[in-house]
Amino acid sequence: MFFGRGVNVARYDKQKYPIFEKLIEKQLSFFWRPEEVDLSTDRKDFMNMPPHEQHIFLSNLKYQTLLDSVQGRSPNVAFLPIVSLPELETWFETWAFSETIHSRSYTHIIRNIITEPSEVFDTIVTNDEIIKRAESVTRLYDELIELTSIYTTHGAGVHTFDGKRYDASLWNLKKKLYLTLVSVNVLEAIRFYVSFACSFAFAERAVMEGNAKVIKLIARDEALHLTGTQHMLNILASGADDPDFKQIAVECRQEAIAIFAEAAQQEKEWASYLFQDGSMIGLNAKILSDYVEYITNVRMKALGFEEMFPSRQNPLPWMNAWLVSDNVQVAPQESEISSYLVGQIDNEVQDGDFDDFDL
């Protein structure tokens, strides 16, 4: 899948892993635009919110904006130079494209509920709590991108530039790649869900419902993306694709677990930051932290790791109703089937098909 021969002709007739083509098709069938969702009542709702709830709402939106800024660019920059299967290459592109829609939808939301959007956007990169987490989100991406650029220009091996030593050996690159995929999985599978929980908690009280509709569409995409990274990680760890990765997965096990642990810890701290001025009905820092533990366990199990926290039931059972992909309601009068594909009519006609047809 990675570091093999170049992708060359974009042909999809012979696929090593057809699953990525299926993911692409699913993602394309999910296509949506933020402008489809009407946010006019959200503006009124937002004005009527007490300040501590406005803080919860805006902070989450800022954090998600930042996460999607990373995800809209980095998969392309980091993975495309080293990918070696056309179907996987296209999946990365489709994946990153859908993240750009998410980024545009945050602007759509902010523009609709606030008179001066700059107040929100300008404070994203000055918020200490956000910066703290952004560092761990981007660290592995940065390291992989740096090493890959050295690898592509100078070849595999250890190189020294300006007195600094860079280990661009294939082994180290593969290791970095594996860990980057783990951290991407953590980003999409755990970090996003904390914000999702808050958005859906507002909508459970029938406020900010337009926003929740947008977030629901985003959540649907993210669930698909994390399936994609889980597939990559599981294929790599099995060694079926490249025997090196089997050993790397074993070697990096502790580091991978540490990535999960760090993210869970940071998200719990974020939960207390969100609710520092007061809780909202149906959600507080404790419940949200419990949810972080629950979701971390679920995601770790999907990758074959031991559960990190004591196993518990889903502390936010109503989340499920928001994560259902079918019948995502865009406007009150229309309900859209998520797997709707155009041009899927069955054109096969058999000789006997009109036998019981009388005029």
Add this chain to the structure above:
Amino acid sequence: MSIPRIKVNHFHTFYYQYEPTLLDALEVQEIPAPYNCRGGYCGCCKVRLLEGEVEYVQESLLDLQDDEVLTCCCVPKTHIEIELPESS
């Protein structure tokens, strides 16, 4: 072919009433079957199929072991016996 019978370990056994998916059948019986996306890609509704066969009505986008099925994607074809994951 008789109506498929569904046995859910640690819960009860019932007859399939031709709900659109196995997941819907479990929900009608008020068995707490896990789910999220209902679209075959999140993997939350994964259960173990101990006995019998199922028919897929929706494509699953997940890597499954031989004895695993996604309840949101299939319906029973024969009498079946399934087991829900522990944590649910």
